Amino acid sequence: MNDKGIRKNIEKIILKKKFENVAVKVENKVVYLTGKVNSYDAFLDLGLRIGKKKNVEGVVNNLEYPNKERKEKKKGSASKIGKADVVIVGGGVIGSSIARELSKYKLRVILVEKASDVACGTTKANNAMVHTGIGENMGTLKQKLCVKGQQMFEKISDELNVPYKQNGMWIITTKDSLAKMKLPSFISDFIAKRIIPMIVLRRGKKLGITMNLTKRRELLKREPNITKKVLAGIYSPTYGITCPYLFTIALAENAMENGVEVMLNTEVVDIVTKESKVESVVTTKGIIDANFVINAAGLYTDEIAGMAGAREYTIHPKKGATLIFDKKANEYINHSMSMLRFPRTKHYKGGGAMTTIDGNIQWGPTISETPDKEDTTVTTEDIEKMFESYSPLLEDFPEKLVITYFSGLRACTFTEDFIIKSSKKIKGFVHAAGIQSPGLTAAPAIAEMTISLLKNEGLKLEAKNNFDPYNKKKIVTRDLSNEEKKKLIEKNPQYGEIVCRCEQVTKGEVVDAIHSKIPALSIDAIKRRTRAGMGRCQGGFCLPNIVKILAQETDIPIEKILKNEGGSDLFIGRAKCLLEDKYDEN
Amino acid sequence: MMKTDVTVIGGGPAGLAAALKAAEKADVMLLERNKELGGILPQCIHDGFGNFIFKKMLTGPEYAQHYIDKIKKSNIKVKTETTVLEIDTNKNIIATNSIDGIMEIQAESIILAMGCRERTRSQILVPGTRPAGIYTAGTAQRLINIDGVMPGEKIVILGSGDVGLIMARRFTLEGAKVEGVYEIMPRPSGLTRNVVQCLDDYGIPLHLSHTVTSIKGKKRVEGVTVTKVDESMKPVKETEMFIPCDCLILAVGLIPENELSKQINIIMDERTKGATVNERMETSVPGIFACGNVVHVYDLVDDVTITAEIAGKNAAQYVKEKPETTEEIQVVAGDNIGYVVPQIINNRDLDSVTLYFRVQREKKDASIVVLDGKKQVFEKKERIVKPPEMIKITLSKKTLTALTKNELRIDVRCRK
Ligand SMILES: Cc1cc2nc3c(=O)[nH]c(=O)nc-3n(C[C@H](O)[C@H](O)[C@H](O)COP(=O)(O)OP(=O)(O)OC[C@H]3O[C@@H](n4cnc5c(N)ncnc54)[C@H](O)[C@@H]3O)c2cc1C
Numbered sequence A: 001m002n003d004k005g006i007r008k009n010i011e012k013i014i015l016k017k018k019f020e021n022v023a024v025k026v027e028n029k030v031v032y033l034t035g036k037v038n039s040y041d042a043f044l045d046l047g048l049r050i051g052k053k054k055n056v057e058g059v060v061n062n063l064e065y066p067n068k069e070r071k072e073k074k075k076g077s078a079s080k081i082g083k084a085d086v087v088i089v090g091g092g093v094i095g096s097s098i099a100r101e102l103s104k105y106k107l108r109v110i111l112v113e114k115a116s117d118v119a120c121g122t123t124k125a126n127n128a129m130v131h132t133g134i135g136e137n138m139g140t141l142k143q144k145l146c147v148k149g150q151q152m153f154e155k156i157s158d159e160l161n162v163p164y165k166q167n168g169m170w171i172i173t174t175k176d177s178l179a180k181m182k183l184p185s186f187i188s189d190f191i192a193k194r195i196i197p198m199i200v201l202r203r204g205k206k207l208g209i210t211m212n213l214t215k216r217r218e219l220l221k222r223e224p225n226i227t228k229k230v231l232a233g234i235y236s237p238t239y240g241i242t243c244p245y246l247f248t249i250a251l252a253e254n255a256m257e258n259g260v261e262v263m264l265n266t267e268v269v270d271i272v273t274k275e276s277k278v279e280s281v282v283t284t285k286g287i288i289d290a291n292f293v294i295n296a297a298g299l300y301t302d303e304i305a306g307m308a309g310a311r312e313y314t315i316h317p318k319k320g321a322t323l324i325f326d327k328k329a330n331e332y333i334n335h336s337m338s339m340l341r342f343p344r345t346k347h348y349k350g351g352g353a354m355t356t357i358d359g360n361i362q363w364g365p366t367i368s369e370t371p372d373k374e375d376t377t378v379t380t381e382d383i384e385k386m387f388e389s390y391s392p393l394l395e396d397f398p399e400k401l402v403i404t405y406f407s408g409l410r411a412c413t414f415t416e417d418f419i420i421k422s423s424k425k426i427k428g429f430v431h432a433a434g435i436q437s438p439g440l441t442a443a444p445a446i447a448e449m450t451i452s453l454l455k456n457e458g459l460k461l462e463a464k465n466n467f468d469p470y471n472k473k474k475i476v477t478r479d480l481s482n483e484e485k486k487k488l489i490e491k492n493p494q495y496g497e498i499v500c501r502c503e504q505v506t507k508g509e510v511v512d513a514i515h516s517k518i519p520a521l522s523i524d525a526i527k528r529r530t531r532a533g534m535g536r537c538q539g540g541f542c543l544p545n546i547v548k549i550l551a552q553e554t555d556i557p558i559e560k561i562l563k564n565e566g567g568s569d570l571f572i573g574r575a576k577c578l579l580e581d582k583y584d585e586n
Numbered sequence B: 001m002m003k004t005d006v007t008v009i010g011g012g013p014a015g016l017a018a019a020l021k022a023a024e025k026a027d028v029m030l031l032e033r034n035k036e037l038g039g040i041l042p043q044c045i046h047d048g049f050g051n052f053i054f055k056k057m058l059t060g061p062e063y064a065q066h067y068i069d070k071i072k073k074s075n076i077k078v079k080t081e082t083t084v085l086e087i088d089t090n091k092n093i094i095a096t097n098s099i100d101g102i103m104e105i106q107a108e109s110i111i112l113a114m115g116c117r118e119r120t121r122s123q124i125l126v127p128g129t130r131p132a133g134i135y136t137a138g139t140a141q142r143l144i145n146i147d148g149v150m151p152g153e154k155i156v157i158l159g160s161g162d163v164g165l166i167m168a169r170r171f172t173l174e175g176a177k178v179e180g181v182y183e184i185m186p187r188p189s190g191l192t193r194n195v196v197q198c199l200d201d202y203g204i205p206l207h208l209s210h211t212v213t214s215i216k217g218k219k220r221v222e223g224v225t226v227t228k229v230d231e232s233m234k235p236v237k238e239t240e241m242f243i244p245c246d247c248l249i250l251a252v253g254l255i256p257e258n259e260l261s262k263q264i265n266i267i268m269d270e271r272t273k274g275a276t277v278n279e280r281m282e283t284s285v286p287g288i289f290a291c292g293n294v295v296h297v298y299d300l301v302d303d304v305t306i307t308a309e310i311a312g313k314n315a316a317q318y319v320k321e322k323p324e325t326t327e328e329i330q331v332v333a334g335d336n337i338g339y340v341v342p343q344i345i346n347n348r349d350l351d352s353v354t355l356y357f358r359v360q361r362e363k364k365d366a367s368i369v370v371l372d373g374k375k376q377v378f379e380k381k382e383r384i385v386k387p388p389e390m391i392k393i394t395l396s397k398k399t400l401t402a403l404t405k406n407e408l409r410i411d412v413r414c415r416k
């Protein structure tokens, strides 16, 4: 179907659904919407309806709705600060994976990230599952890259010396799986027990995923705390878990070791093109000349594309909230588990009770739309939804043992699939956009795919012969035996001093993080690298310790220490500062 | 491998008193993870400590110093900046510090005195964002009083525990504005004396039956939404109110710090969240004693010191001679009683036994009675009893020797 045909179809929808002030344009199978609707829900509704249509490759939804936030354009700095073959925008798992992949070639590569650390966007707030791909719709790019990425994950994790475990996953059906359908129970139980598992197994076979059907009795033996309402379970042994920020930090550090330059605290504000070709990238720190740009800016990919005049999709964030439980609850399950429910509702995308790489149990994620790309609140409704969705999975689970909760935002497009391709409008501009779940899993495959796109765009790739894929193992004292600890402390006494009681993190590990390749210069950056503050007291004990070490090891005054980004100052000043102000006034 | 008679874990008021008492009869080693001894006291620079023992109001550091001076003069081996990582039922201890590295210590007897920790935002599931500017009251106290930094200038305090009340005053004295203290229960959870001296005297409002239902702010706290709750503690949406502030302080409870106790499956009391102990402050594992806030959260440090001395004395005694358990009298929390410590009496051939407990509901004209089976063996009248105020009663030798049943029950009744 050509653009004209697509446009006709869409005009039909608009008419039928009575959208009065909406205009459509179609170009290269990308639909551009302009005009006005009366709510954000209507904005979403129309976008999603169009996104589902066959042949539509992208929806740029520029519809106005009440209270739409306007952003001021940020000013860049006019000084030239560099020249590169490729600039990568965004230091999430996607940008960092691409950086490492590119570092295998004789190229000058710069990664720019607006935050003070890598892995600060969606990459830090997700469920860390390395999915098999069984949960994705058949035939999507998401699924293809997920299956491939999963196969690559172990090797990369080994090379980078970051934790990765194939801890397995139960996909279960219960008496509640079809509750919403209101069928007689003998029918719904039959479907849940026999039909659904069969379909899942068949799908798995097609994708080449190992999965075993397990009888209810056997399942209850292996997972004694699972709900007694369970009907069937499929065990998927290759399901994996990673640590998304350790993984991403390691990717970025390895890329740096191999020559990539990572510029933190640097925001891209414009992209200069000439004759529809990328020429340079304007940042808050200055201008970088480059002929190739990779857009891996997560939630902001649509805006970055807009800067280059290559807007070919709009991102609508979908929030997902997660609860994490105290390690005291760890032994309640042996493997992650997810319950299938039909029909899928807007608010339940699956998810379940899953283990993290550190063994804690997490519940999540929820799913809900939000217009705000920075809206990482966890609302009362989110908390209620999590209890409602995941509490039925386990019997007598110690639900009171929550140690923390957070939410992350999925960068969804209206076509609801990854958009990884070269811009049809601007030469040298490559999109790695719409990377919602399972983007973490797919990251290695996305990186490979992006490189081949660059090649097609005309980038010359010449392999380096001194590429070093390995990262040195970082010291984690809690994983060592007492003998190993003794030896280590003899060499460096700081590894004997515990600064975080819950996770038993030593001063040595905190100092290592502060002085690592990408230095950890905030409390959260240290937390992500060491786990200090992630335990049950949530930093109540270690915060003052970490603050002091950070001040000692850097030249940041103690009262200026940040929780994470600029503006997140932990303190307003020294003690007595408010009194001094008052005296000054008098 | 080092050897000692008694090893005390934790150098707060409980550990200090226990170590000193034990050192009268035995070799003692004291392990403390902080740089300074004194536990929580060095940061409690307000007065209100020692009224019972010293008959005067000392500050926390003054109270602690009294015991620290004595420790310095004793032959107790003190190791600070030393964290205990593991203990086992054979009383092997593994600890770490930067000088000795990983230490293995073989003790005859162990005294657990690890104190307590604060409940966090997550444990009460406060919704919202996760910006800078949210602290538990004890952490805020430490930040201001020890580390010399100011956590905020417009403060909302959630929870009316004692530390929160003390901090309301402390923030005010530092020039910050405390917008109010919000308590979900219909009554304050801290001591009346603290409500009067820390809130009323400074005109800080206390809003009972209120809670925080949302935190706003991406980088730093920008404000919180407070909401009234109904009788079943459910927030009433219509009463939501947004309060701009840059700092939220949580004083929502303390929990005994029992990670180590749990490693060796010591029997815990669900209600106190501490170990079950007998009249000698011995836990269910023979030779392992516990005292102070690790057993249950005390109101007053004087009581911590007194019970810690009991633990110290008996730990040293245990090294000399393992006592035989002659009997087991269960001390039962009866009508209107939340919990009682000690939970067990193993030997009543003593001069006296003091029982500590809290009531569940406030009662005027109360009568505290102790029953040996159906027989009343003790009565004490109180004008008023309240849950935040711990009550203690002492049973005399005469009462103890006259007991006949293996269950001792305490009831709090109304006299009218
Ligand atoms: C709740 C939830 C659960 C999930 N669970 C899983 C899971 O279990 N398994 C899985 O495989 N996937 C999961 N995902 C998906 C996965 O987290 C994402 O696909 C992945 O993190 C996307 O990475 P990214 O690098 O594209 O985005 P991001 O991590 O958001 O990185 C984009 C980066 O670009 C930077 N940036 C933006 N604008 C600019 C600019 N102008 N200049 C410079 N830098 C800029 C940002 O600061 C950010 O660091 C989950 C997602 C969510 C929300």
Ligand SMILES: Cc1cc2nc3c(=O)[nH]c(=O)nc-3n(C[C@H](O)[C@H](O)[C@H](O)COP(=O)(O)OP(=O)(O)OC[C@H]3O[C@@H](n4cnc5c(N)ncnc54)[C@H](O)[C@@H]3O)c2cc1C
Binding pocket: B009, B010, B011, B012, B013, B014, B015, B031, B032, B033, B034, B038, B039, B040, B041, B044, B047, B048, B049, B050, B082, B083, B084, B085, B113, B114, B115, B116, B138, B141, B162, B163, B166, B257, B260, B291, B292, B293, B294, B298, B299, B300, B301, B302, B304
């Ligand atoms: C803000 C506040 C105000 C108070 N006000 C008053 C008052 O006005 N009057 C009054 O009488 N009482 C008051 N109290 C109560 C009194 O301070 C406590 O009852 C007392 O400190 C409890 O003593 P503790 O030794 O049991 O615990 P803590 O003082 O908490 O000491 C426990 C010690 O154990 C150490 N430790 C824990 N685990 C380990 C480990 N694994 N290895 C090594 N060391 C370890 C800790 O570092 C700590 O130093 C107040 C308490 C607070 C918090």
